Amino acid sequence: MISFRDFALRRGERLLLSNVDLALHAGWRVGVVGRNGTGKSSLFAAVRGEVEADRGDLDVPNRVRIASIAQEMPSLPDPAIDFVLSGDAAVHAALQNEANAFANEDWEAVAEAHHRLEELGGYDAAARAGRLLHGLGFPADTHQQPVSAFSGGWRVRLNLARALMTPSDLLLLDEPTNHLDLDAVLWLEQWLLKYSGTLLLISHDREFLDNVCTHTLHLHEGKARLYAGNYTAFERQRAEHLRQQQIAFEKEQTERAHLQKFIDRFRAKASKARQAQSRMKRLAKLAGTEAVRAEREFRIDFPQPLKLPHALLRLNDAQCGYGPQARILDNVGFGLEAGDRIGLLGPNGAGKSTLVKSLVGELPLLAGERYAHPDLRIGYFAQHTVESLVAGTSPIDHLREIAPNLPTQAFRDFLGKWYFPGDRAFESIDGFSGGERARLALALIAWRQPNVLLLDEPTNHLDLDMREALAEALSDFDGAIVLVSHDRHLIGLVSDLYWRVADGIVKPFDGDLDEYAAWLRTRAGGSEGKPSAREPAKPAPVGAAPAKAAKPAKINPHKLAKTEARVAELEARLAEIERALADPDAYADGGARASELGREQQALRDELERAEQELLTLYDSA
Structure with missing residues (x-):
């Protein structure tokens, strides 16, 4: 599928990769890993043909169809489902041609469009697009909203x-789990396991890499090395490789010393000159094995709280939401004591962020009581925290806003511990990567010495090493922690208890993350990632009032079966019409029969769309 021969790649003056020789075969799912700045995204750009090799060759067969995540953030008037559908350019064009032909009553063009759609299997494209949106957390009533109405993360x-949606033989995914909730990550994991093409995946989520990848490509110090197996297998193999390399280095150094000693001692003696010369040649031929250099381990810490009372924060009989008509959570009894480590689980849109905002006090309770100890000091990382950093300012500027009277050296000492050493502390954050900005946001929280950490998706943009450092720092923290994260490795390491937020209820979850994933699959329809109707849809238009939350209700099996049967009936009738329209005889009477079929087809499509939305609503209300 893809081959690299003596491949080298530069970005500007910097040599990212050199002497790369390897082949990636069709059907492999390859995790591309390495610290930030090692060239992972640049490698993707080279595979897409956007940058040229500095040396050597990168061969991708011309016939290979490549799909990847666009980097630009679209702001379009098109409905979300149409934007997704346009990923299949051929089907999208055929559907447009069909619509135009009907509008112009060009029956020959209608027939051609139907033939083309039949060839492409395009009649179920809208349903496929809807399933993708649903799996990634978009409630059914948002599928027709314009793209411009969604926030950045939802775009x-x-x-x-x-x-x-794009038909592909090679799929390139660069950090696809950023901005996803845990249930959407689980859904995406299952989708990728069924993908029949070749996958190249950049991710800092080790559980995701472990569950999806068959091979791992490690970029390190300008080199690329391919390992068979997932991320855990890669770590074992790399550790063994480094151990063997160090053994070989030490053995070679011993032999070098022995040869050099003989040469120094005997090369001046005529009787030993030939032997000395032989050893000099042998010394020159030694491989020159490099010593293993220990990588610098990231280490961060949250300073211990100034005061740590036992009972820190509690919600009693609380109703949480965005107004009387948008009540999300009922009868919440949730408390935090020193040392608590709680992971919040729950389907997308069920109210996890609503609960965190209510604990912070950012969202006033609709009813009930919020008790906070007088010495409570909260460190809050929200999903928008990184975006709230002030453009054009430096890390030291941000700290000076918090503590204007402290000397600059105190700021420098603190920021050095968070890997902003020397002049980095004075640089504008405009040039910082997403990971550096996230690290700065966490550092600003740590500076305040909180006794409660409320962290809502803190790992977006953090690489694997920094995630490990964050997990260790949180494990050493003496205060209370509430964590929402799609990173199962982090939430599993940090949390001692899990609470599930679902169907308007917050209650302890007696199980592990595997049991939670199984619980998600048992929800209505047996599909992971069904969003709850309880919380106002996150991708609602900017500035729109939150929709009234639905009351928890049991699904009506009779109504569900009836709706499913109606959907099947409509799909069958549409298939009959499509076959009829593909028959040239339908146009023998000047197009009258085709016109009649076209009108019926459009009416059936409208009815099918309504029936599918009703079906999704039934699933969502379970």
């Missing part, structure tokens, strides 16, 4: 859905 999801 990233739309770009991902569009990439998955």
